Amino acid sequence: MTATLLQHAKPDQLVELMLPHLWVSIVDGSIPANVCVDACQTLRNAYGQLGVRAELQPVDLVIQDRNGDRIRYGSLKPSWTGTSWNGHCVLVLPDSERIVDATVEQFDEVREIGAGPMIGKVALSTESTQDGGLMEPGAQVVLQRGDLVLAYTVAGPEALASIADHPEVAAHTAGHRRTGVNVASLALAALRGEGVRGRAMQAPYPRLRALLRAVGDAPYEADESRDIRFCLPDEDGRERWLRLDEIPLPPTTPAAWPRS
Numbered sequence: 001m002t003a004t005l006l007q008h009a010k011p012d013q014l015v016e017l018m019l020p021h022l023w024v025s026i027v028d029g030s031i032p033a034n035v036c037v038d039a040c041q042t043l044r045n046a047y048g049q050l051g052v053r054a055e056l057q058p059v060d061l062v063i064q065d066r067n068g069d070r071i072r073y074g075s076l077k078p079s080w081t082g083t084s085w086n087g088h089c090v091l092v093l094p095d096s097e098r099i100v101d102a103t104v105e106q107f108d109e110v111r112e113i114g115a116g117p118m119i120g121k122v123a124l125s126t127e128s129t130q131d132g133g134l135m136e137p138g139a140q141v142v143l144q145r146g147d148l149v150l151a152y153t154v155a156g157p158e159a160l161a162s163i164a165d166h167p168e169v170a171a172h173t174a175g176h177r178r179t180g181v182n183v184a185s186l187a188l189a190a191l192r193g194e195g196v197r198g199r200a201m202q203a204p205y206p207r208l209r210a211l212l213r214a215v216g217d218a219p220y221e222a223d224e225s226r227d228i229r230f231c232l233p234d235e236d237g238r239e240r241w242l243r244l245d246e247i248p249l250p251p252t253t254p255a256a257w258p259r260s
Contacts, residue, residue: 001116006190011202014191016093019046020102020117023183036089036103037163038176043091043102045180048257049244050187051207054100055134058089058159059152063109066147073107076155083168087159090152092134095204097124099141099152113146178227185228185244188212189220210253211244
């Protein structure tokens, strides 16, 4: 699926659609698919490194099959049991008005279809909600996957706080960022490929374009810590193996997300 997206996706779809599929192909069953918080936090950083704003959104999810039978996942009032979060969350991309459910295939009926992450368009207001969110609590996003209808209901600010304020999430913040940088690095290496780079340079993200120009066709490899590094001049002009977040960029380049 990642290869297909690279070959056919339009410039404004390349990054948004490719990253979730790339993440799924990388993990390849090596971590539980139901770790939606970890997936969203990792992808939030990966998107952000390439200049795409992505925000966490807890949701309640109801899946209806062709017979009208419904199964509910997630919760509008999620909670923690030890280190496990009892809920479901997705990412919202406000600039492209998309919702990204990277772990939707944790649910058996969706996984049987075999189409990968769920990515769909959403209607966002031009201004943030009163609590600073991107979507009004109770708003619904209804998407189709084969014969299934997936109805996502937006949870309120308390649900988001249950993630952001929890020690378990804080303890893994650095790890989520590091993994996100590595996912973004692999994405950048793919986006600079022949037949792809031209469309990627048309994407509406100045940071992505700056990175593509900076990296060029420089070699890259994983170091002993499994971090992806590119062989490029550092700020002093000395050639070194640099992580994506260490690559010198023009001062006018927008900062990576998240910015707080």
